Amino acid sequence: MIGFNKYYNKFNILSISLVVISLFLLLFKGLNFGIDFKGGSLIELRSSDSKINVSSLRDTLNQLDLGDVSVKNFGNETDFLIKFEKNDNKDVIEIIKSSLDKSFGNNFSFRRVENVGPKVSSELLKSGIIAITVALFLMLVYIWIRFEWQFSLGAILALFHDVIVTLGLFSLLGLEINLSIIAAVLTIVGYSMNDTVVIFDRVRENLKKFSDIKIYDLTNISINETLSRTLITSVTTLLALLSIFFFGGEVLKGFSLAMIFGVIFGTYSSIYIANTVLVRLRVSQKTVLRDDDKS
Amino acid sequence: MLYFSKLRIIFIFLISIFFILFASSNFFKFSNGLINKKINLGLDLQGGSYLLLEIDNNPLIEQKLQNLTITIRNYFKDKGIRIKNVKLLDQKISFSVEDQFKQAVLDVFEDEESDLNPYYPRFKSHQLNIIEENELFNVNYSKQGLIELKTSSQDQALEIVRRRIDEIGTNEPNILKRSNDRILVELPGLDDPMRIKSLLGKTANLTFRFVSNNNEDSFGVEKLQYEDGSEEAIVSKRIILSGDNLLDAQPRMNNETNETVVTFTLDRIGAKRFGRATSTGIGKQLAIVLDGNIISAPVIRDTIASGSGQISGGFTFQSATDLALLLRSGALPAPLNIIEERTVGPDLGQDSIRAGMIALFIGFILVVLFIFIKYRIFGLITNLALILNLCLLIGVLTIFEATLTLPGIAGIILTVGMAVDANVLIFERIKEESRNEKNTLIAFDSGYSKSKTAILDANITTLIAAIILFFMGSGPIKGFSLTLGIGIFTTLFSVYFIARLLTVLYISKNKEKEGLI
Numbered sequence: 001m002i003g004f005n006k007y008y009n010k011f012n013i014l015s016i017s018l019v020v021i022s023l024f025l026l027l028f029k030g031l032n033f034g035i036d037f038k039g040g041s042l043i044e045l046r047s048s049d050s051k052i053n054v055s056s057l058r059d060t061l062n063q064l065d066l067g068d069v070s071v072k073n074f075g076n077e078t079d080f081l082i083k084f085e086k087n088d089n090k091d092v093i094e095i096i097k098s099s100l101d102k103s104f105g106n107n108f109s110f111r112r113v114e115n116v117g118p119k120v121s122s123e124l125l126k127s128g129i130i131a132i133t134v135a136l137f138l139m140l141v142y143i144w145i146r147f148e149w150q151f152s153l154g155a156i157l158a159l160f161h162d163v164i165v166t167l168g169l170f171s172l173l174g175l176e177i178n179l180s181i182i183a184a185v186l187t188i189v190g191y192s193m194n195d196t197v198v199i200f201d202r203v204r205e206n207l208k209k210f211s212d213i214k215i216y217d218l219t220n221i222s223i224n225e226t227l228s229r230t231l232i233t234s235v236t237t238l239l240a241l242l243s244i245f246f247f248g249g250e251v252l253k254g255f256s257l258a259m260i261f262g263v264i265f266g267t268y269s270s271i272y273i274a275n276t277v278l279v280r281l282r283v284s285q286k287t288v289l290r291d292d293d294k295s
Numbered sequence: 296m297l298y299f300s301k302l303r304i305i306f307i308f309l310i311s312i313f314f315i316l317f318a319s320s321n322f323f324k325f326s327n328g329l330i331n332k333k334i335n336l337g338l339d340l341q342g343g344s345y346l347l348l349e350i351d352n353n354p355l356i357e358q359k360l361q362n363l364t365i366t367i368r369n370y371f372k373d374k375g376i377r378i379k380n381v382k383l384l385d386q387k388i389s390f391s392v393e394d395q396f397k398q399a400v401l402d403v404f405e406d407e408e409s410d411l412n413p414y415y416p417r418f419k420s421h422q423l424n425i426i427e428e429n430e431l432f433n434v435n436y437s438k439q440g441l442i443e444l445k446t447s448s449q450d451q452a453l454e455i456v457r458r459r460i461d462e463i464g465t466n467e468p469n470i471l472k473r474s475n476d477r478i479l480v481e482l483p484g485l486d487d488p489m490r491i492k493s494l495l496g497k498t499a500n501l502t503f504r505f506v507s508n509n510n511e512d513s514f515g516v517e518k519l520q521y522e523d524g525s526e527e528a529i530v531s532k533r534i535i536l537s538g539d540n541l542l543d544a545q546p547r548m549n550n551e552t553n554e555t556v557v558t559f560t561l562d563r564i565g566a567k568r569f570g571r572a573t574s575t576g577i578g579k580q581l582a583i584v585l586d587g588n589i590i591s592a593p594v595i596r597d598t599i600a601s602g603s604g605q606i607s608g609g610f611t612f613q614s615a616t617d618l619a620l621l622l623r624s625g626a627l628p629a630p631l632n633i634i635e636e637r638t639v640g641p642d643l644g645q646d647s648i649r650a651g652m653i654a655l656f657i658g659f660i661l662v663v664l665f666i667f668i669k670y671r672i673f674g675l676i677t678n679l680a681l682i683l684n685l686c687l688l689i690g691v692l693t694i695f696e697a698t699l700t701l702p703g704i705a706g707i708i709l710t711v712g713m714a715v716d717a718n719v720l721i722f723e724r725i726k727e728e729s730r731n732e733k734n735t736l737i738a739f740d741s742g743y744s745k746s747k748t749a750i751l752d753a754n755i756t757t758l759i760a761a762i763i764l765f766f767m768g769s770g771p772i773k774g775f776s777l778t779l780g781i782g783i784f785t786t787l788f789s790v791y792f793i794a795r796l797l798t799v800l801y802i803s804k805n806k807e808k809e810g811l812i
Contacts, residue, residue: 044643090496090633094489110486111643117634120347124769131767138759146752180702183764183772187709187779190760194753198720201749229723232669233716236662240712243658244705249650251339252705259709 002227004271005220008279011272015161022168029171034178035083035114037128039121041092043082044074044112045100052104054080060103064095075250079111128182132163135186139193147200148287154277155196158269162192166261180255188262191237195230196270202226203278204288211285219275234267297740297799307792311683314690321693334692337700337774338481340648342641344488346480347473348495348631350452352445355629356386356436359444363423364388367434370411376400380431388434400432401425415439445475448628453478456631458624459494478631486640490617498586498630499621501538503569506580506592507531522588522608530582530589535572537626540565544622546615549607555615556605559622566602574598583608585618651704658708659685666715670722672801677718680794684714687785688778700774710782716753717790720746735806743795750790754783 035042045057057080058071067085074081082096089095093113100108116124136159143152163185170177202222210218223230238260245256321333338345360383367388368378376399381390392400404425407414413422420439425432436444449472456478460468469481480495482488506528507516514533521527544559561569572581573595582592583606591608610618663681667674688707692699725742732738761783764776 046642090492109640109642110638111640113636113638115633115636117632119349120635127767127769131763134767135760135763138763139756142755142759179769179772180775183702183768183775186760186764187757190757191713193756194716197752197756198749201752225727226723229716229719232665232719232723233713236665236715236719237709237712239661239665240658240708243661244654244708246654247650247657248654248705248708249647249701251647251701252651252654255702255705 001220001224003220004223004275005216005279008216008272008276011268012276015269015273018165018168019161022164022171025168025171026164031167031171031177032174033125034176035116035121036178037121037125038085039116039118040083040085041116042112042114043093043096043110045080045082046109046111047078047080047104047107048109049104049107050078052078052107056104057082057100060099061096064099066092066096079250124179128179131182132185132189135189136160136163139189143193143197146197147204148283150278150281150283150287151200151204151274153281154274155193155200157277158196158266158273159189159192161269161273162188162262162265165265166258169261170258175257176254178254180252181258184255184258184262187259188266191263192266192269195233195266196274198229199223199226199270199274203275207283207285207288215283216279219278223271223275230267230270234263237263297736297743297795297802299796299799304796307796310788311687311793314687314694315683316690317693318686318689321689332693332696334689335696335698336644336648337698337703337771338483338637338644339639339701339771340644340651340699341483342486342639342644343481343483344485344491345635345637346482346488346492346495346633347635348452348456348478348480349634350445350448350476350478350628351630351632352448352476353386353629355448356441356444357383360386360388360435363434364390366411370403371396371400374399386435389431390434391431397427401427404434415443442475449475449478451628452631455625455627456480456495459620460491462620462624463491463494465491477634484641486638488636488638492633492636494617494621495631496633497621498627499538499624500586500626501541501622502534502584503536503572504534504582504584505531505572505576506582519582519584519587519589522585522590528580528582528589528592530584535581536561536565536569538622539626540568541622544619546610546612546619547605549605552607554607555610555612556607557610557615557619557622558605559603561602561604563602566600569602569604570598570600574600647701651701651708655704655708655711659711662711662715666718673718673722673798676794676797676801677715677722679797680718680789681711681714683793684782684785684789685711687788688782691781691785692778697777698774699778700771702771703774703778706775706778706782710779710786713757714782714786714789717750717786718794720750720753721790735802735808739798739802750787754787758783 054071054073058069061069061071061082061084069082069084072081073079093110093115097110136156139159140152140156143155147155166185166188170181199222202225203219206213206218206222207215213221241256241260241263244252245260248256317332320331364381364383367390368381371378371392376392376396378390378392381388403409404412404421404423406412407416409421414420415422418439420437422437422440422443423434424437424440425434427433453470453472457470460470460480460482465482465485467483469479469483471479473479482491485491507530514531516529516531518527519530540561542560542562544557547556547558548554549556576595577597578595580592580594583590590606593607606618663678666677666681670677685707688710721742724746725739728742728745729735729738732741758780761776761780765773765780768776
């Protein structure tokens with residue numbers, strides 16, 4: 001049996017500092033919002049001329065007065081991703097097309113064009129925030145119905161930890177937040193909850209079975225009993241996600257990366273946050289039995 | 296938990312076959328017409344354009360109120376009440392009347408049978424609100440009045456948008472209402488939406504009006520620019536003809552001048568008016584105005600009684616074709632703005648499908664190998680259930696002809712990763728149980744029943760996330776939540792019916808063996 005409980009304090013301190021650092025990052029560095037949430041335009045180009053590079057493209061585009069233009073390679077040397085703030089000119093894509101044709105000859109194919117107006121982007125941001133809030137709230141309700149309040153608190157703290165730290169990591173690395181990241185965050189919420197509930201289920205079962213074991217050791221027993229399941233499921237989920245990350249194309253990179261972080265944090269938090277909350281709230285056999293008497 | 300009746304086994308078998316047939320109809324063609332459904336590919340996979348248009352109703356409201364000022368004035372004039380100080384500001388009409396008529400005016404506006412101010416009994420609201428303030432009446436649209444106006448302008452705009460898109464002839468466009476002032480247009484297979492965008496961006500409000508050289512016109516005049524921006528002209532506000540009177544418009548080559556023109560045919564009323572205007576206005580310039588710009592202003596040389604004519608204005612063949620198309624399909628009630636655009640080229644779509652399939656294949660192989668190494672014979676059962684799970688998932692998507700997006704493929708891959716969770720929970724529990732229980736059947740049975748709550752919990756939490764995503768998310772995200780959500784149900788089916796059945800069949804033959812799992 002692995003003595004997970006020996007490190008409860010150390011990892012609690014680590015988690016609290018991670019959350020604090022993440023909040024600081026989110027507050028002061030902020031998130032790198034993509035055009036979905038900030039508004040603006042995005043063009044994915046493929047050039048048939050390998051001599052064209054990022055800097056020559058950037059020079060041409062800078063002459064067009066598009067505001068803040070970013071040009072990056074996208075996946076490989078001949079694919080480019082151009083992003084700029086919203087330009088009021090309706091025909092901006094046409095202008096860019098003709099200007100690129102003039103500078104480089106007709107060597108481009110426009111693989112993807114996205115244009116999100118300021119109104120739509122603020123609506124998308126709002127509905128994204130609402131979606132995550134509603135998800136957290138419904139999880140809270142669900143777990144509240146299923147378990148005693150001490151368990152709910154533990155699960156919710158674990159959820160907040162996962163969401164905040166994942167977003168903090170995105171802020172730290174400057175990774176882009178777009179619509180698919182919202183989907184990833186919600187899936188992380190589901191996954192982390194899932195992991196926590198499986199361990200809690202066992203804690204509850206054991207609480208009813210053993211009256212003489214302290215919660216400190218009882219959580220450790222439960223974690224160990226469910227450990228192989230926790231690990232196997234994390235591994236298969238990570239295998240699927242890594243395969244999306246490496247082979248699923250550029251568009252899904254951010255999504256799968258967020259999910260990979262989330263699965264790792266989710267597995268960690270169900271062991272080291274959810275359970276320690278039970279320990280710190282001194283959950284005992286009485287907590288679960290009293291509830292059964294009521295019903 | 297281990298007993299399966301014959302009937303149930305047949306039932307499971309039939310359901311599996313049913314879904315496998317539908318799933319396979321995506322890859323093979325069946326000669327019978329029964330199973331010819333297919334999963335739709337989303338715009339991000341097949342390529343195409345997604346446009347979200349917003350109707351700018353402000354000009355329409357202004358215009359309606361402008362007309363209303365005249366209606367109000369005439370309405371009360373008939374009743375012997377003089378309306379004074381009429382002003383239109385900030386979408387509000389203000390006017391005053393003499394004190395003794397105040398109540399009469401209010402009564403008209405608040406009468407539920409009023410034909411000046413329609414009443415909507417369902418919403419207990421009038422079309423217009425009237426407030427008395429500093430000796431002035433302020434009239435503006437009520438909340439319900441605005442909703443009615445927006446809904447009807449949305450209906451009209453939708454119709455016009457559909458006509459314009461149909462004229463161009465793209466395959467299977469999807470044109471839908473969104474809230475009460477937006478229209479969503481999905482155009483599969485279209486990789487350059489430039490032409491459609493420019494066609495949808497035009498209101499196409501066509502009017503014929505006289506150019507007036509003096510400022511004395513009883514209808515008022517306005518200064519308008521020529522379309523090429525070169526000149527300006529003063530044009531009367533009196534509308535001789537509008538686009539509503541047009542029956543048809545076609546691009547033509549004028550053989551005499553060797554110029555591309557747009558010829559048009561008028562309806563009966565239009566022809567009559569056009570005839571009268573051209574007979575009285577010989578020598579005058581008739582301006583043809585499109586969306587506030589003058590296309591051309593030819594001098595009238597002769598009475599035109601035939602009810603047809605032509606518009607010239609330095610068109611190319613393309614621009615003449617587009618103008619004719621716009622005139623044929625009619626004017627939008629209000630200008631449209633494109634507030635969101637997403638276009639994916641077909642080759643990127645192809646690349647995405649390929650990448651998604653490779654990721655699915657590799658993810659699947661990795662998971663299957665891992666599970667087989669971990670659980671051997673029971674791993675094999677889990678994997679078989681996983682394959683069937685995939686078939687069921689694809690089968691369900693096919694039956695509903697659901698739309699598969701790239702995030703949707705990610706949802707399928709994620710389902711592969713998470714689907715084994717339930718079987719892992721069960722097998723791990725069985726392992727634990729068999730430490731204390733020597734009877735294999737009892738160990739398996741209690742393993743299944745004791746892991747049930749954890750499995751349900753786990754799947755319900757994921758389902759909550761998927762449902763929220765489905766209702767809150769847009770486009771591609773919806774696709775992700777759909778596959779993730781359906782995946783939960785197919786997973787539960789494959790775990791509790793298929794994998795359990797196979798497990799039961801296996802252990803009932805091998806129950807004497809020790810250390811089965």
